[in-house]
Amino acid sequence: MSGWSGWPTQGQISHNTSELDGGALKVSFTNNASYNTFGLKHDTNVPVQNGQWYRMRFSIVSDMMGEVLVGFKGQSQVSGPEMEGDRYIPFDGNRRDVTLFFQSSITDQGFLSFTNSYTEGIYYLDNVELLRVSATPVDPFTKQQLFLNDQATEQTFTLNGCWSDVNGVTYSGSIDVAPYSSIVLVKEDDGDCTATGNEEIAPSALTANGMSVFPNPVEAGNMITIAGTGMSTGALRLFDMQGKRIWSARFNGDNSQYVVPSAVQPGSYQLNVENGTTMHKLRLIVL
Ligand SMILES: [Ca+2]
Numbered sequence: 001m002s003g004w005s006g007w008p009t010q011g012q013i014s015h016n017t018s019e020l021d022g023g024a025l026k027v028s029f030t031n032n033a034s035y036n037t038f039g040l041k042h043d044t045n046v047p048v049q050n051g052q053w054y055r056m057r058f059s060i061v062s063d064m065m066g067e068v069l070v071g072f073k074g075q076s077q078v079s080g081p082e083m084e085g086d087r088y089i090p091f092d093g094n095r096r097d098v099t100l101f102f103q104s105s106i107t108d109q110g111f112l113s114f115t116n117s118y119t120e121g122i123y124y125l126d127n128v129e130l131l132r133v134s135a136t137p138v139d140p141f142t143k144q145q146l147f148l149n150d151q152a153t154e155q156t157f158t159l160n161g162c163w164s165d166v167n168g169v170t171y172s173g174s175i176d177v178a179p180y181s182s183i184v185l186v187k188e189d190d191g192d193c194t195a196t197g198n199e200e201i202a203p204s205a206l207t208a209n210g211m212s213v214f215p216n217p218v219e220a221g222n223m224i225t226i227a228g229t230g231m232s233t234g235a236l237r238l239f240d241m242q243g244k245r246i247w248s249a250r251f252n253g254d255n256s257q258y259v260v261p262s263a264v265q266p267g268s269y270q271l272n273v274e275n276g277t278t279m280h281k282l283r284l285i286v287l
Helices: none
Strands: 004-007 012-016 024-028 037-042 046-048 053-061 066-074 084-091 096-103 108-117 122-133 144-149 155-164 170-177 181-188 211-214 223-227 234-239 245-251 256-259 267-274 279-286
Touching: 004 012, 024 037, 053 066, 053 084, 066 096, 066 122, 084 096, 108 122, 144 155, 144 170, 170 181, 170 245, 211 279
Parallel strands: none
Antiparallel strands: 004 037, 012 024, 024 122, 037 108, 046 108, 053 096, 053 122, 066 084, 066 108, 144 181, 155 170, 155 181, 211 223, 223 256, 234 245, 234 267, 267 279
16 A cells, blocks of 8 residues: 555555455554554645635445544644544444535644544545535525424414425425424425326226225325335325325335325325336325
């Protein structure tokens, strides 16, 4: 291996030809005669600037379970424990493609540092990358909001755009929140609250294209089982007869079960199960 080194000398760095993407750096450190942890670094120092944001990426896998402490170490930090953006990252037999962001608090030259314990001594590392990036603050409240009613009467809150609750029920325009209760909503694409793929289905079409749902009719708040689609994954969407999306969920394959959210009003609905290439749809009656 060239370009990388480590301490103490009991740690061995080698080129493994089979792991990760066409070969990887292998760390093997199982002897703590000198020290309990092994520090891996690249030999060419690179600069960072105070206040700038950086993106660190690498791929890691191992034959065992353990963790590495990763971060950027400036020359001014070599003799102490300080690092920029330092985090513990677990490793095991599952490949991890890690992306970390950090804002540097130093202007310095330095290196990416990977530190592991001799008791978790072996891992494979590949695709190590450090890039300066520009960062734009994102207000998390534009994507998710808590609506809290601390009054003794129902309150109505105005909604801007399309939102869904944790059950996938969609809301637009406004939402009513019961006395002394609250609801969390997550922003959806505006199109998700409007008609897509809705078609007239004869009321008798309680099975279609082999798909079946039972029980049908179903009471809101109760479980339905979906079968006969031949799909292993996909999306489940419920539309009202005006074509407005009422509920959506991830479809988990035939004979999987779902609770029809209790907020779904009694009526006749179109239930779609689709996976991008195939769409099954049938009429679902909610009582
Ligand atoms: Ca590689």
